[in-house]
Amino acid sequence: MGFSAPPPSSPLSSRGVEDMSHQRPPTCHNPSMRREQDRLDSFHSWILSIITPSELAKAGFYYLGQGDRVACFTCGGQLSNWEPGDRAVSEHQRHYPNCHFVRGDRADNVSLAGVVSVTSMQQREERLLTFVHWPLRIPVRPDQLAKAGFYYVGKRDSELYIHIFNYICILFLHNDGVCVLQGVMMCGVMVCVCVCGVLQGVMMCVC
Template sequence: MSGTGSESNENIPDPQPSMPDDRSSPMSILVEPRMWNEEDRQKTFQEWPRDAPVTGVSLAKAGFYYVGPGDKVQCFCCGGILRDWVHGDCPSNEHRRHFPTCGFVRGTSVGNVPRPLTPKATDSVDGQLLSQLQRAAVDDEALAGQAVYPEMEREETRLSSFYNWPTDAAVRPEVLAQAGFCYTGQGDNVKCFYCDGGLRNWEPGDDPWLEHAKWFPRCEFLLKTKGYEYVARVQESQRSAGEKASGGQSAQEQLMQLQQERTCKVCMDKPVSLVFIPCGHLVVCADCAPSLSHCPICRAAIRGSVRAFMS
């Protein structure tokens, strides 16, 4: 593929290639502020060549909008132009390689508005929410053979969503994308393109495939890729680990711990029955939940709740 430098607003929407005067300092002035919204950038790809080796979705996420002709695109921030895309190109990587001083590429605040991955509230899991409490609607859709985010089906497209992945994150984007995850743009939160399962708070040594199987064992993408036996082994390992964890406690201690875990943390009387979205904590009863705007455990803003039934 080939790229050209930045240019002035006067040449938009049919810019003429020109090299930037100075590549030594970051560019902070938006070339096309009308395109700082990823959804608006994505709309410009309606005439994008169908046989192009990269998708308009991945290009828009990487900061580009379509200017044409052919497969010519331009960055809304630095004005850099790229064209002649070939199979194997990753838009975010090519953006960084050709225009390393671009403020968008460098992760500075340039006003970019990412396209939300969810049609409603962001739903993340931090290890507190058990796999059996996944949203029924998501399960039904995943089991019906339909991806929640079909535009993220290609691994290359998922990888391009990690363009601003934290540099100090414990897990590499390539490994997460391979396991079906794409970046939400917040912290180290990721979501599976197929089942919508969310994970965060990654630690060194975490295996994305294993975590996928641990928390979202019904994901059809996971089952097709890793196999039913792999998922069954992970689930069995989790059950065995849970038995060992409680092995050192007496029956009375285990009962007291269970009662505490199932008691509302606000009124300290009624049993817990609601799971908060997006944090996933199960800590209050149905009567106390309406009076709360933030989770009493992690202080995350409450955007919704799911009823949990204890067996």
């Protein structure tokens, strides 16, 4: 994995670049790529198979049209030389931890409209990618939730909305440290209990 901080165009080692994005005002590096669909469309000539355009676009990247180099629409940080096992979100966070998109404190991003399709969330890795803006104050780790079949679809006011395939779940953080995930389905209630950040299990109340 190679990366560079704008404006340099050649790959640099991690020891040669300091992430200074936290010292920049929260302006968008490339406003024309704030829409996830536009970023996805930029990958029309992408040929790399070890990482998909959808994963890269979801992580805030668009294709620069040369080799496998991509750039973040918010901080302008560039990544290239992708290797098997690399994940777009984790590499973005690792190389540019102060990026406003990575930190989740920007509203510029326009994600793909509509509910994420069930088929696209069958794989745990795909579900985990949706937790890029998961609030760190929540004592339940994204990998625990993804393993249990959940994927994150954003937040509304103080409630954190999560989807579990056909279920719409709402996460409540209680003062006693116990997290209860409650979701309503067609013929019953699903409750997933987390104690001290550890997923305890899923209980179903069927009709």
